Amino acid sequence: MIIDCHGHYTTAPEPHQLFREAQIEAFKKGEALPELPHISDDQIRESVETNQLRLLKERGADMTIFSPRASAMAHHVGDDAVSQQWTRACNDLIKRVVDLYPDYFIGVCQLPQSPGVPISHSIAELERCVNELGFVGCNLNPDPSGGHWTSAPLTDRSWYPFFEKMVELDVPAMVHVSGSCNNNFHATGAHYINADTTAFMQLLQGDLFKDFPTLRFVIPHGGGAVPYHWGRYRGLADMLKRPPLAEHVMKNVFFDTCVYHQPGIDLLFRVIDIDNIVFGSEMVGAVRCIDPETGNYFDDTKIYIDALNLSEQDRDKVYEGNARRVYPRLDVSLKARGK
Numbered sequence: 154m155i156i157d158c159h160g161h162y163t164t165a166p167e168p169h170q171l172f173r174e175a176q177i178e179a180f181k182k183g184e185a186l187p188e189l190p191h192i193s194d195d196q197i198r199e200s201v202e203t204n205q206l207r208l209l210k211e212r213g214a215d216m217t218i219f220s221p222r223a224s225a226m227a228h229h230v231g232d233d234a235v236s237q238q239w240t241r242a243c244n245d246l247i248k249r250v251v252d253l254y255p256d257y258f259i260g261v262c263q264l265p266q267s268p269g270v271p272i273s274h275s276i277a278e279l280e281r282c283v284n285e286l287g288f289v290g291c292n293l294n295p296d297p298s299g300g301h302w303t304s305a306p307l308t309d310r311s312w313y314p315f316f317e318k319m320v321e322l323d324v325p326a327m328v329h330v331s332g333s334c335n336n337n338f339h340a341t342g343a344h345y346i347n348a349d350t351t352a353f354m355q356l357l358q359g360d361l362f363k364d365f366p367t368l369r370f371v372i373p374h375g376g377g378a379v380p381y382h383w384g385r386y387r388g389l390a391d392m393l394k395r396p397p398l399a400e401h402v403m404k405n406v407f408f409d410t411c412v413y414h415q416p417g418i419d420l421l422f423r424v425i426d427i428d429n430i431v432f433g434s435e436m437v438g439a440v441r442c443i444d445p446e447t448g449n450y451f452d453d454t455k456i457y458i459d460a461l462n463l464s465e466q467d468r469d470k471v472y473e474g475n476a477r478r479v480y481p482r483l484d485v486s487l488k489a490r491g492k
């Protein structure tokens with residue numbers, strides 16, 4: 154199987170976005186939040202079949218771990234109540250996609266984070282999505298402030314109640330920021346990649362996995378700048394008197410393959426152990442155009458991986474085996490279906 158661990162519902166039907174706009178408007182005016190919109194199954198089918206599902210099949214993958222549109226999480230907008238309502242609406246929509254296409258999609262949830270609000274407020278939604286909706290992981294935003302980094306680092310104890318729940322449910326988190334409200338940081342071009350790099354450095358500095366030996370994070374977008382600067386991080390680990398990265402961080406952290414050119418993928422696979430790489434494309438996402446140099450879509454990351462001519466064993470790890478390890482509930486769900 155080929156499992157794409159990084160897909161967002163970037164093409165959700167228009168009423169979903171209009172609801173969000175009405176919600177923000179109501180919040181600004183101090184009015185009651187609007188009712189949820191009606192979205193038909195046909196609208197969902199059309200939005201998926203012409204986009205993610207079509208591309209998944211065309212590109213030869215089998216399944217996508219699917220979550221709400223990351224840039225639209227916008228945890229910095231509104232307050233706790235706004236975020237709770239929006240998050241529920243987004244996750245319920247993912248559940249509907251999964252129910253319509255159970256062979257092709259499995260859910261990962263957004264969390265109702267909000268700046269200054271304890272992460273414990275996100276536990277109930279994680280439990281609902283995993284226990285009731287059958288989701289297999291979550292997207293955790295290390296910076297709900299949208300580019301101002303007002304939260305404590307991920308290794309701070311304030312995050313622990315949530316990590317305890319992740320461990321209990323045996324689900325990983327993809328460390329994933331959302332939109333940027335700081336003009337210095339373009340959302341997908343700077344804020345995302347900064348956050349990936351920042352999260353890794355926080356994990357290096359801290360001792361989180363001593364307290365949570367089975368906690369797992371996927372750092373997307375190829376691990377940000379980390380693989381390219383791997384020597385810097387190995388050196389810093391040494392200087393900061395941390396154990397070697399292989400045992401200090403890399404038993405618990407995985408990078409996806411959302412790197413949109415061949416030399417970047419070459420480097421990722423050369424530097425990072427094969428057991429720590431999970432296939433992802435983030436389509437239809439940040440860079441959805443065709444590379445004029447190759448004639449292929451930038452986000453058709455399978456092409457770059459196939460060009461590596463990996464051994465069958467390594468190929469299986471990247472496309473399937475590692476994802477089953479990182480997302481055990483996915484593995485259980487697939488096995489229950491004889492896959």
Ligand SMILES: [Zn+2]
Binds near residue numbers: 159223373435
């Ligand atoms: Zn993403």
